[in-house]
Amino acid sequence: MTDLILILVGTVLVNNFVLVRFLGLCPFMGVSRNLEAAFGMSLATAFVLTLSSAASYLLHQYVLVPLELGYLRTISFILVIAVSVQFTEIMVRRLSPLLDQVLGIFIPLIATNCAVLGVALLNVQQAKGFVQSVFYGFGAAMGFALVIVLFAAIRERIDAADVPRPFRGTAIALMTAGMMSLAFMGFSGMARP
Amino acid sequence: MEFQRHDAPFFTPRTDVASIMRQVLYALIPAVLAHVWFFGPGILFNLIIAALFCLAGEAAMMKIRRRPVQAALADYSAMVTAAIIAFALPSLTPWWVTATASLFGIVVAKHLYGGLGFNVFNPAMAGYVVVLIAFPMDLNLWTAPRMGDIDYQYPTLLETIRYTLTGVLPSDLGFDAVSRATPLDQVKSGLSNMRTFDEIHNNPMMGHFGGRGWEWVSNFVALGGIWLLLKKIIRWQIPLGVLAGLLIPSGFLYWVDAGVHASPGFYLFSGATMLCAFFVATDPVSAATSPKGRLIYGFGIGFMIYAVRRWGSYADGVAFAVLLMNLATPAIDYLTRPRIVGHRKLEKWRQE
Numbered sequence: 040m041t042d043l044i045l046i047l048v049g050t051v052l053v054n055n056f057v058l059v060r061f062l063g064l065c066p067f068m069g070v071s072r073n074l075e076a077a078f079g080m081s082l083a084t085a086f087v088l089t090l091s092s093a094a095s096y097l098l099h100q101y102v103l104v105p106l107e108l109g110y111l112r113t114i115s116f117i118l119v120i121a122v123s124v125q126f127t128e129i130m131v132r133r134l135s136p137l138l139d140q141v142l143g144i145f146i147p148l149i150a151t152n153c154a155v156l157g158v159a160l161l162n163v164q165q166a167k168g169f170v171q172s173v174f175y176g177f178g179a180a181m182g183f184a185l186v187i188v189l190f191a192a193i194r195e196r197i198d199a200a201d202v203p204r205p206f207r208g209t210a211i212a213l214m215t216a217g218m219m220s221l222a223f224m225g226f227s228g229m230a231r232p
Numbered sequence: 233m234e235f236q237r238h239d240a241p242f243f244t245p246r247t248d249v250a251s252i253m254r255q256v257l258y259a260l261i262p263a264v265l266a267h268v269w270f271f272g273p274g275i276l277f278n279l280i281i282a283a284l285f286c287l288a289g290e291a292a293m294m295k296i297r298r299r300p301v302q303a304a305l306a307d308y309s310a311m312v313t314a315a316i317i318a319f320a321l322p323s324l325t326p327w328w329v330t331a332t333a334s335l336f337g338i339v340v341a342k343h344l345y346g347g348l349g350f351n352v353f354n355p356a357m358a359g360y361v362v363v364l365i366a367f368p369m370d371l372n373l374w375t376a377p378r379m380g381d382i383d384y385q386y387p388t389l390l391e392t393i394r395y396t397l398t399g400v401l402p403s404d405l406g407f408d409a410v411s412r413a414t415p416l417d418q419v420k421s422g423l424s425n426m427r428t429f430d431e432i433h434n435n436p437m438m439g440h441f442g443g444r445g446w447e448w449v450s451n452f453v454a455l456g457g458i459w460l461l462l463k464k465i466i467r468w469q470i471p472l473g474v475l476a477g478l479l480i481p482s483g484f485l486y487w488v489d490a491g492v493h494a495s496p497g498f499y500l501f502s503g504a505t506m507l508c509a510f511f512v513a514t515d516p517v518s519a520a521t522s523p524k525g526r527l528i529y530g531f532g533i534g535f536m537i538y539a540v541r542r543w544g545s546y547a548d549g550v551a552f553a554v555l556l557m558n559l560a561t562p563a564i565d566y567l568t569r570p571r572i573v574g575h576r577k578l579e580k581w582r583q584e
Binding site: 074188189190192193195196197200201202203206211214215218219221222223224225226227228229230 | 296297343358361545546549551558560562563565566
């Protein structure tokens, strides 16, 4: 139980995938222009990340390891991620048209989120168990969600600010991301098992 | 003969930025004097250098942005940033460290975000965190507080000036002689070495609560803060939130096991707790706006200070705590928007 909580705290705050490991920066910069889009993106990412980290763990443990196909890890994980993204898209469309309307355009974007592949690869690298892998994926998604929602709220405020013209838009957003990263340095050293 | 006509109100309270900032600076004077008494004159030089670079940065940015330079310099906001940076840095700090913190704070954290009134992050804390990460060595050398019972050496006025300008101590005075682990450092390393808090606290350096020297500087900072509260320049929500956020977790864990956790009194009166509660977190620009939001904001800062001090790898967490809550401020404001007067009636009317 304790190690699962530590995994959650570790992935959400201490080793945040966006601000400390610098993974998943494209959706972080791209879909953070307004709060609702950021919220929808983080929900969809949370679902896909948890699903794909479970699926890639099973694939690695029961297919790649017995067949000694470890060198196919990256490409097979990409396949798993693409499939789970497609699966999510179809499921959402069938089950909830409302959710599809909110998340629709974001779901295919997740396939290119490098945090998803990063989680799958890190899980294998750190030789985690099934439950730990799922929690790691879920924690990474929660960390992504926390950071992108806070960032979107900041960007909405910056849009109304009197920023010097050369720094408007992406420039000030990137600098803000850097400042957030500085702030997250404060978590270093926490949640060590 | 002409009589001047006066309309009500006859007493107009002065609430312009300059007078508020000036009173904040006055409130820090007793604490600066206490700092000089316990830690030597270094803070005065830090103050001069920080003020110089903050004002220069402010003037340069205003000039580049083609805004009135004079007005920006006259509102004293850059001086308050400089004063907080000077307080945050150790009393022996080479000038380039102070200059980096000041310029980063004013140019990047303040003016690139649009200047006074728009900065998302507290400029002083942003500058401090940058030098804390860029010059960790220089920021770890805290001079020992003045005390009667331990044989300790301290640099003279000239030696302090020389160190501030060149970063070199005189050859007969090593860092081991003039600097000491701060109480926060001692408690953190002591607790991780399985010593009990009482054992660590027996050292005369630890003073009564927060370490000799430190607790008195904290007391004078708090005094200035209470003066600001009485003058209604800051409001009570943020200081109360910060202190509660620090006291509740530390008090609870101390109550559970007094051996492996430091006392809440120690955390309250050491490091920059008081400076944060009354002077840093209360920055009206980067803090949350609604009263409820301010309580949440302050509580978050207090709790993060405790978390960094207790479990993090940095000795004091004030700067990180403030930046972390700064980045949560827009979200807090979004979630704690106060209800508009008459809104409930309107909703009811709409439903009918």
